[in-house]
Amino acid sequence: MNRQLLALLIVVSYFVLTIWFIRRRRLALASSTPEITNENSATLQTADTLVAFASQTGNAQQLASLTAEILAAAGLRLQVKALDQVSSSELANYRRALFIVSTTGEGDSPDNATDFVLKTMSGDANLQSLEYGLLALGDRRYTYFCGFGHTLDHWLQQSHALPLFDMVEVDNGDAGALRHWQSQLSLLADTIEAADWSAPAYQSWRLIERHLLNPGSVGGPVYHLKLEALEVHEGWQAGDIVEVGPRNSERSVAALLNALGLKHDAPANESGTPWGEWLAERFLPHSAAEIEALKQLPTSELSSSLKLLSHREYSIASLPAEGLELVVRQVRNTNGELGHGSGWLTEYASIGDKIALRVRPSPMFHPPAEPIPLILIGNGTGIAGLRAHLKASIAAGQRRHWLIFGERNAAYDAYFSDELQALQEEGVLTRLDIAYSRDQAIPIYVQDLIQQAADELRVWLDDGAAIFICGSAKGMAPEVHRVLLDIVGDHILANLTNTGRYRRDIY
Structure with a gap:
């Protein structure tokens, strides 16, 4: 009888511990x-x-x-x-x-x-x-x-x-x-712990180039990446997005393997996936208490308790004929560690490594059906989506483009400056306005440039231009939206939205 009671207590304790681990984030908010x-x-x-x-x-x-x-x-x-x-x-x-x-x-x-x-x-x-x-x-x-x-x-x-x-x-x-x-x-x-409701069906790509665009910048490092497909894939058009399957650093995986007493090459599941490979794609525990909870689980249950890392999205910066290009800024979490997606793409992955990636159509940010003048507005890594639209519009025969862009300092953050200058000289980039916010005592932002050019913006819109915005959702995009409301009004901006002439890719 005592043995049966002891066994029952062990089962109940295990069940409670497992539930506690899975729901740890909510328990932290219990009060x-x-x-x-x-x-x-x-x-x-x-x-x-x-x-x-x-x-x-x-x-x-x-x-x-x-x-x-x-x-x-x-x-x-x-x-x-x-x-x-x-x-x-x-x-x-x-x-x-x-x-x-x-x-x-x-x-x-x-x-x-x-x-x-x-x-x-x-x-x-x-x-x-x-x-x-x-x-x-x-x-x-x-x-x-x-x-x-x-x-x-x-x-x-x-x-x-x-x-x-x-x-x-x-x-x-x-x-x-x-x-x-x-x-x-x-x-x-502001959370990274939510697993995808349904995981993407990734394809295999290879990282072939990566270089830093802003050495010396006070902002986070920004990298220009090029990748090649290792299997047949669906094409893309300007405005589309890639879903990337991120991976943890080898250091983080090794530290957890050591803490759990597991071998890197030992199988983690029935399919024989090694523990090192399995953990590289999973959300890892953050605290000593969470690691201790994992230690209490049988090895057969351990792998199923860790969620697959959720995908990360990035705007495509190129056209299919040029290969797949991305612009990625390194992001750090509150604990100082690199974000899963940016850390994998900009530091952990080596040139030649395979990248799990899927191209996802983004119809709400696709180019206009017919070539029309474009007003391209953005900041930071938003240059990626704007660059693709600029390239696609020029290829379609349109020669009237206006780029309004924002970053910190001209000396360090002038992304693709040679390329943009060449387009100006060719006459296909009609106007280029850049707000380098930290190059003067009083900061100047993208929305300030738009307000200053309100009259010309109305002229472009009267000529049938479309507005495409790509960049930050927490600063630039809402402020630009408010300025546009002031310039053209609610009804016109809503009509531009409904007719596909006001489109945004913000994040």
């Missing part, structure tokens, strides 16, 4: 206010983020729950509600709202959004204090693809709400688009 509330909760007034869904079949509601899970795990206080339970006055009380909406029939709203459409969207609202993100679910076989999502986006912009990033369209459950949404959520929540 805070509950993250997810409902409309009758006493903590309603403490929620500053709304997750609202409009769902006909339940898919949007499920994605709303997954969205809330990521944000709540990061400590954000939020509510999850059906859209017809939300009023414009309530929206105005939130700092941030994330909408997950499907479309039924030919552009119609789901049933649980009918009241919102009739009572709220039919009138004017002032949502100038609201930031929002929008995930639109649809099917391209229908004429009005993501029709309700577009209608909602148009209404939000005309109500003065500020988009955190451009609407994410999902065609018939496309996993790549959902990963992009999840990537935006991770940036919003």
Whole structure:
């Protein structure tokens, strides 16, 4: 009897320990206010983020729950509600709202959004204090693809709400688009611990070139990378994105192997994957307590307790004929370690190493259907997406381009300066304005240059130009958006969005 009791205690202890490890991030927040509330909760007034869904079949509601899970795990206080339970006055009380909406029939709203459409969207609202993100679910076989999502986006912009990033369209459950949404959520929540809802089907590429673009810069090192495909792959066009499968450093993997008493070449699972290879692609524990928890697990259970590293996204800086090029800035986490994606691409991987990578179409940032003048705006590594659009537009025969770009210092951060100068001399880069923010006593930013050139910007737009923005979502993009609103107004900017003449790739 004592043996049976002891065995039962061991099983229960193991179960509790495993649950504790898997949910360690939420347990760290156990003393805070509950993250997810409902409309009758006493903590309603403490929620500053709304997750609202409009769902006909339940898919949007499920994605709303997954969205809330990521944000709540990061400590954000939020509510999850059906859209017809939300009023414009309530929206105005939130700092941030994330909408997950499907479309039924030919552009119609789901049933649980009918009241919102009739009572709220039919009138004017002032949502100038609201930031929002929008995930639109649809099917391209229908004429009005993501029709309700577009209608909602148009209404939000005309109500003065500020988009955190451009609407994410999902065609018939496309996993790549959902990963992009999840990537935006991770940036919003400032977390790297959320595993992909569905892992990308990576292909093998090889890193063939890498050089530092900004030696001596006060900013993080920025690298220009070139890769070649090792197998047949789908092509890409300007505006598309790569999903990269990151890896941990050999030092981090070796340290954990040593702490767990495991051998690098020993098999980690039934397929025979060595422990060193397995851990290179997994989220590793951060603390001594987490490592100790892993030590208590049987070796047969250890591998399944570690999540696969989530993908990292980067704008493509080249056209297919030139090979795949990226511009990547080294990012460091709060613990001082390099980020998983930038660390792998810029330091841990050696020239000639294989890189797990997938090209993902990004229709919302694709070039215009016909060559038209382009106003290209961005900062930092956003030069990557702008460079690809500039190249594609020139190749299509357009000769009128205006680049407005921002970085820190001209002496160190003048990316692709020789290339841009040559395009100016050829007459295909009509105007180049660069804001080097730290080269004068009073900083000058991209939005300042736009404001100064407001009259000419209106002329370009009257001539049919499109605006493409690529770069930071936390500084440049929202400030540029506000300046554009001042220059052209809500209705014109919303119309530019709906007609594909205002597009953004921000991160």
